[in-house]
Amino acid sequence: MGLDLVTVWTLIISFCLIIYVLVDGFDLGIGLLFLGVRNKRERSSMVNSGTPFWDGNEVWLIAGGASLMVAFPLAFSVILEALYIPLLAMTFGLVLRGVALALRLRSAPTNYGAWDILICIGSLLATFFQGAVIGAVVQGFAVENNQYVGGAWDWLSWFSILTGLSLLPAYALLGSTWLLIKSEGELYEKMRYYSHHLLVWLGYAMTIIVLITPFLTDALRERWLTLPNFFYMGFVPMLALMVYTWVYYVIRFSPWRRWPFAIVLLLLAHAYFILITSLWPHIIPPSITTHETAASVPVLRLALWGVVVFVPIILGYTGWVYREFLAKLLDK
Numbered sequence: 001m002g003l004d005l006v007t008v009w010t011l012i013i014s015f016c017l018i019i020y021v022l023v024d025g026f027d028l029g030i031g032l033l034f035l036g037v038r039n040k041r042e043r044s045s046m047v048n049s050g051t052p053f054w055d056g057n058e059v060w061l062i063a064g065g066a067s068l069m070v071a072f073p074l075a076f077s078v079i080l081e082a083l084y085i086p087l088l089a090m091t092f093g094l095v096l097r098g099v100a101l102a103l104r105l106r107s108a109p110t111n112y113g114a115w116d117i118l119i120c121i122g123s124l125l126a127t128f129f130q131g132a133v134i135g136a137v138v139q140g141f142a143v144e145n146n147q148y149v150g151g152a153w154d155w156l157s158w159f160s161i162l163t164g165l166s167l168l169p170a171y172a173l174l175g176s177t178w179l180l181i182k183s184e185g186e187l188y189e190k191m192r193y194y195s196h197h198l199l200v201w202l203g204y205a206m207t208i209i210v211l212i213t214p215f216l217t218d219a220l221r222e223r224w225l226t227l228p229n230f231f232y233m234g235f236v237p238m239l240a241l242m243v244y245t246w247v248y249y250v251i252r253f254s255p256w257r258r259w260p261f262a263i264v265l266l267l268l269a270h271a272y273f274i275l276i277t278s279l280w281p282h283i284i285p286p287s288i289t290t291h292e293t294a295a296s297v298p299v300l301r302l303a304l305w306g307v308v309v310f311v312p313i314i315l316g317y318t319g320w321v322y323r324e325f326l327a328k329l330l331d332k
């Protein structure tokens with residue numbers, strides 16, 4: 001059997017995006033937690049815990065977007081046109097957060113307040129609109145003759161707002177469990193308190209989304225609720241419930257400091273898997289598949305060489321940064 005380049009590229013893009021969600025999620029979560037931490041010294045500790053990783057994490061978002069443009073140009077054009085406003089707002093939030101963080105690190109402590117507000121606003125914008133984009137993709141796009149025929153605001157719906165709001169406690173939980181590893185004293189107790197309550201709110205949001213999502217389109221309803229799919233797909237949300245119960249236990253009752261962050265990463269990775277399971281093989285829901293939007297085989301084959309060369313370099317560099325700096329941070 002020959003190598004299915006379309007499937008390979010789908011897996012590459014999925015890999016880049018899930019890595020971005022996991023590594024940049026806790027950075028954005030730290031910014032969101034500024035809402036509940038008013039002490040400037042504690043905020044400085046929070047910022048310092050993520051400083052070595054802030055800028056490099058967006059590489060995976062760029063890699064995923066660039067791969068989508070090369071491998072699935074039709075899907076890229078439709079998605080960009082349909083989601084221009086939320087993607088622009090998300091980018092603005094990321095830039096605002098990055099600029100505010102850089103200026104905070106170079107400012108006197110008396111000026112921290114203004115930069116902290118901008119870091120928090122940037123994190124809020126980036127997180128909410130990432131979630132809104134996910135919701136809009138799940139609902140699907142109006143496409144005729146391979147052209148987007150919807151309006152600029154079609155992405156905005158009660159479901160996209162719900163998914164945008166749901167991502168806020170998810171990223172904040174990543175940030176709080178990360179700070180369980182790095183914090184001490186009063187800040188540690190705050191993060192333990194916030195982690196518990198954020199997990200509860202995330203549980204509510206995930207339950208609502210899981211119950212609502214199958215009814216959004218006929219394709220989703222057929223995927224999850226018809227027989228025999230209902231029986232052999234049922235283990236997916238059940239596994240998510242098991243992971244959620246596990247992380248609830250380690251946050252609420254155990255003294256472990258590193259396990260909560262690791263299990264929350266697993267929980268969000270599983271949520272991403274549920275998203276992919278719901279959409280596959282469609283890349284422009286509800287009806288256009290990856291094979292229908294893929295570039296020609298020579299283009300896919302040639303571009304794959306770039307992935308073979310550069311992705312291992314990015315992985316190696318990222319692994320080295322996390323190994324070097326994370327070890328030093330954990331030892332402090």
